[in-house]
Amino acid sequence: MNEQIRITVCCGTTCHLMGSSEILIYKDEIEAKYNHQVAIYGSPCLGNCKDYAAVNAPFVLVGDELICQANKDKIWHTPIIFIRN
């Protein structure tokens, strides 16, 4: 059994305004799709909005990989790569 992959969703002001809470709504569906090998957590501002332009928000970390302009569909497909490895 692989180790659980941690998906960290930024709940900071910028990311919230750009739609990060949409991902949190689908928390249960996404976790169920991957047989609970992934776990979704929230986080206060990850600080990425300082390094990238705000258009790149919302930011999500899948494991250590940073995903810009994250949305439900991106998160829906991304963890597959990690789980197959």
Added chain:
Amino acid sequence: MQLDKNFFIEVASVQKFKHGQRVCGDTFKSMKVDHDKRILAVLSDGLGSGVRANVISTMTATMAITYSSNKYDNIKAAETIMNTLPIDSVRKISYATFTIVDIDYAGRCDIIDYDNPPFILIRNGKRYEVPIKKYNGNISNLARKYTLNMSRFNLQLGDKLIIFSDGVNQSGMGSNAFPFGWGIVKVQEFCEYLSSKYPNLSARSFAQEIVEHANANSNYKPQDDITCCVINIREPRRLVVMTGPPIDKARDSYLAEIINNFSGKKAICGGTTAKILSRELQEDVEVDITSLDPIVPCSSKMQGVDLVTEGMITMGEALRYLKSKEFIEDVKTENGATKLVKLFLNSDIIEFYVGTKINDAHQDPNMPIELGIRRNTIRRIANALEKRYLKDTKITFV
């Protein structure tokens, strides 16, 4: 208002309109007279109900509070009020009752009462009898006699002063349970019961309990306007609010020190601020993603801190709640902003530590809504808390 370091006066009133009426015939006004360090509260009950009563009671309360804020002679003020009121078109008299409460910084309390039910002073969970001096006056041009009840006493820590309109003690009149209404004695017993069972009840909740009880007595169809005002003397409840990262990184530890040594409730507003303090205090921040809200971002949890929320959106919403006429108890949604407002309203002295660093991302024109500058939002919140809720606030920029 702060009496000295260990005293705080909390004033709150709750009203219920007469069944079928859209305005209240009772008026309650309170005012902080800052240069004199006094608190004034006036309750007036206009003759009858509806708009007519509302006009009369508003006039009376406004005049009474203006006169007493200028230390005008009480008897002269009462006579002027009675002479000025418009004459009721139905009953051909002009009439409104009033109670004026005047508390100064040393805890001296003056109460002038004209025809309202007697006030109740609760001390150590029991009713405390206060000597009342009666003044009999005569208005010559109206050929009418009147009696003013005047009392002067010192308030102590833990005292509760309850003033109410006759809608409370006459509630349920004519019903089987209370043929002559709830009665002043029963109201006093209820106040004693409340204060001994829930000694830490806030003034608003205390008044709410009494009004709800009176409302229930009259089968939820009150026959008169019900108003209850509670003045609570107690130790100040303190709250510290940390928001925004400091302009200089070296001051991070200073913030952590303040929050660590603070006795009272603690709140952090801002994701970056929470991260800074979590690093300095070595406590984890955990976002509670179960409480999703369409407008306000999720709040978080941190050991030793009562509330951790996001910054600018939450405070903007909190300011909107503070300025709106709706009571926060009636707001059904639960999010970071309502939690923050409840924390504000349940505290007396609120200290803000505001970091002045500006997040450039918030100023990006691509953002869907405009975010204000933290300093201004906090100033507006503090202003609303001072003016509307009579709180003490202190803002420190770091």
